[in-house]
Amino acid sequence: MLSLSDEQCNILNAAVNGHNVFITGQGGTGKSFLAKEIYKQLTLGGKKVAIVCSTGIACKAYKNITNSAVRTVHSFYGLGIADLPWPSVVDRSLSNNLVRERVQSHDCIIWDEIGMVSRRVFEIANMIHHKLSKECDAMKPMGGKQVIIAGVFFNFHPSITCSIQELRIGQCGEKSTNFLHGLSRELPTSISKDAVHIFFRRLQMQVHNKNMLFSLPEKNLFKFDAIDTSHHSRYATNLDYQADKTLLLKLGCRVMLLWNVSEALRNGVTGVFVGTDGDNLAVDFDVVGRISLKRETWEKRSRSGAVVASRRQFPVTLAYGITCHKSQSSTVSAAVVHCSKEFTPGLIYVACSRVKTSAHLQVLHFSPDQLMKPSQDCLDVCASHKSMATSADKCCVQSELTDNELVVNEQLAEVDETGADDEEHQEIDDVTQKLVNGYFDRKEEPDEEENFDLMI
Numbered sequence: 001m002l003s004l005s006d007e008q009c010n011i012l013n014a015a016v017n018g019h020n021v022f023i024t025g026q027g028g029t030g031k032s033f034l035a036k037e038i039y040k041q042l043t044l045g046g047k048k049v050a051i052v053c054s055t056g057i058a059c060k061a062y063k064n065i066t067n068s069a070v071r072t073v074h075s076f077y078g079l080g081i082a083d084l085p086w087p088s089v090v091d092r093s094l095s096n097n098l099v100r101e102r103v104q105s106h107d108c109i110i111w112d113e114i115g116m117v118s119r120r121v122f123e124i125a126n127m128i129h130h131k132l133s134k135e136c137d138a139m140k141p142m143g144g145k146q147v148i149i150a151g152v153f154f155n156f157h158p159s160i161t162c163s164i165q166e167l168r169i170g171q172c173g174e175k176s177t178n179f180l181h182g183l184s185r186e187l188p189t190s191i192s193k194d195a196v197h198i199f200f201r202r203l204q205m206q207v208h209n210k211n212m213l214f215s216l217p218e219k220n221l222f223k224f225d226a227i228d229t230s231h232h233s234r235y236a237t238n239l240d241y242q243a244d245k246t247l248l249l250k251l252g253c254r255v256m257l258l259w260n261v262s263e264a265l266r267n268g269v270t271g272v273f274v275g276t277d278g279d280n281l282a283v284d285f286d287v288v289g290r291i292s293l294k295r296e297t298w299e300k301r302s303r304s305g306a307v308v309a310s311r312r313q314f315p316v317t318l319a320y321g322i323t324c325h326k327s328q329s330s331t332v333s334a335a336v337v338h339c340s341k342e343f344t345p346g347l348i349y350v351a352c353s354r355v356k357t358s359a360h361l362q363v364l365h366f367s368p369d370q371l372m373k374p375s376q377d378c379l380d381v382c383a384s385h386k387s388m389a390t391s392a393d394k395c396c397v398q399s400e401l402t403d404n405e406l407v408v409n410e411q412l413a414e415v416d417e418t419g420a421d422d423e424e425h426q427e428i429d430d431v432t433q434k435l436v437n438g439y440f441d442r443k444e445e446p447d448e449e450e451n452f453d454l455m456i
Helices: 006-016 031-044 056-062 086-094 097-105 119-132 162-169 174-182 202-215 347-352 376-383 423-442
Strands: 021-023 049-053 070-072 108-112 146-150 196-199 221-225 227-230 246-249 254-257 270-277 280-285 289-293 296-301 307-313 316-318 321-323 335-338 361-364
Touching (some): 006 031, 021 031, 031 056, 031 146, 049 056, 056 070, 056 108, 086 119, 162 347, 196 202, 202 246, 202 316, 246 316, 270 289, 335 347
Parallel strands (some): 021 146, 049 070, 049 108, 108 146, 196 335, 335 361
Antiparallel strands (some): 221 246, 227 307, 254 270, 254 316, 270 280, 296 307
């Protein structure tokens, strides 16, 4: 059985004594392990503790804790996809009695993988606590609830060579560059067959997934078109949805959930497509076995909150390649990282740190020019992560926020009401459609023994 280090014991004692705590450190140093021990000790002490995670994948780290205590942030606070202006998101959450009771009934919130949510979502959660708190606690952080926050702005597995650590601060010297270029070699077949391909942009991921699907020996191709509706002609095309406009599958292909189906089946869980079940899809998941999945509905709203368009589609997508965001907080047996220019700091670092050894890592097309340096505030937090509060410090559980601090910084992208195209989404649709057309063109003159069917 693993035991706590002296530093972890100090953090545990601070949490047990009622302090708010921020647990940080490089990947693999036991942040989630410590969070579970804090949950155990606080629960034994009579407190009701909720564990919220920034993604469904992150929830898997707490699989031995009762499902009712572990939820995604969006599920716990009833945020949906938080696509409305923040007052509307808060009002929608507060109108849900289950959410109100859940938030009010817990004494402590353990929030894991904090680095994966936006400042806006964190401030919305704080505002929900503020609205539901007692008057005496209304101006305290999180409405006076004890909060244990775990996570980092950069994830890192210590077993990866120290050269990778330079990527963490947006730098890469000659030695590290040579090392990363050396990782462009092919992985052994025994390793590469299960490798996850990680991309920074959805377009590259979509192309890879389609190519992998078409390379499968299975000849029958299942095609499922989304059911799109709009309340005005200008919303009829080019709105960006998480679900595929045209979902193509083959028996035995690898898929990923795009919807929180249950406590065990969360957004990001992978499985294998095994066929249809009436009007539904049949998918085998390691965690629960075979499940029948129905279509779900994604909605797009204007800033006024009105639904302007929607898409009904099966909540899965191909999972041979994933975006860097989807990979975060997970550890995979092997990975192939397809580098491109970072649009936010740390993408290459996060992607490369998904494996425990460089022997199971392939890095393609890397250049130091692709790196984006993190903000100085972020670097300062990482540099000082070993600091502990002293007896002279005031506990932030009892501190009070000013009116200027109790705000939500709105960064919501408004649905374009002028009819302008979403260029990236249109590009994805155009390129993937060309791949599909090319695949069918190759099938126009099949071999004599080849039998190709399209199933809709």
